[in-house]
Structure formats: C-alpha cells, structure tokens
Amino acid sequence: MSDSGNFSREYKIIRPERGVALKEAGDPEMTLNEFGTHGWKLTETIDYVGGGTKYLVFKRRRGVTSE
Numbered sequence: 001m002s003d004s005g006n007f008s009r010e011y012k013i014i015r016p017e018r019g020v021a022l023k024e025a026g027d028p029e030m031t032l033n034e035f036g037t038h039g040w041k042l043t044e045t046i047d048y049v050g051g052g053t054k055y056l057v058f059k060r061r062r063g064v065t066s067e
Contacts, residue, residue, distance in 0.1 A: 008062040012040060013055050028056065039064040 012035070016028055032042060032048050040058040 004009055009059050010062045012058045014058070015055055031056075 003031045014031070016031075017028040018059050035042070035058055039060040041060060042056060046055040046057065
C-alpha cells in the first residue's frame with residue numbers, strides 16, 4: 001500500500017522527558033511502541049543544535065485509530 005494516497009493525516013509532536021542534567025531521560029522505546037499501537041509512525045526528530053533530541057514527530061492517517 002502506498003503512503004501517498006488521497007486522505008488526510010494528523011500529526012503529533014512530543015518532547016522526550018529530560019533529566020535534571022538536561023539530558024534525555026532514557027530510551028524512548030516504550031513510548032514509540034505505545035504510539036505505534038495507536039497507528040502513529042515516527043517520521044522525524046528535531047534536534048538541539050548542540051546535540052540531543054528536542055521533539056519526536058509522528059503522523060498517521062486521520063481516523064485510523066483512537067488514542
């Protein structure tokens with residue numbers, strides 16, 4: 001199935017939790033798996049200039065599943 005069909009998409013952007021030292025708290029695997037069960041696909045990360053992930057960008061076909 002092609003990912004370029006004529007249907008609308010919805011997007012979700014989350015900010016990974018960061019610890020006291022302002023480093024990422026840990027492995028985002030649990031979050032990624034949870035979002036995946038609801039039809040979300042990780043499409044991009046937006047990083048800080050000095051390193052580290054600032055945002056995770058997800059997309060899914062609108063109306064596929066509810067949260």
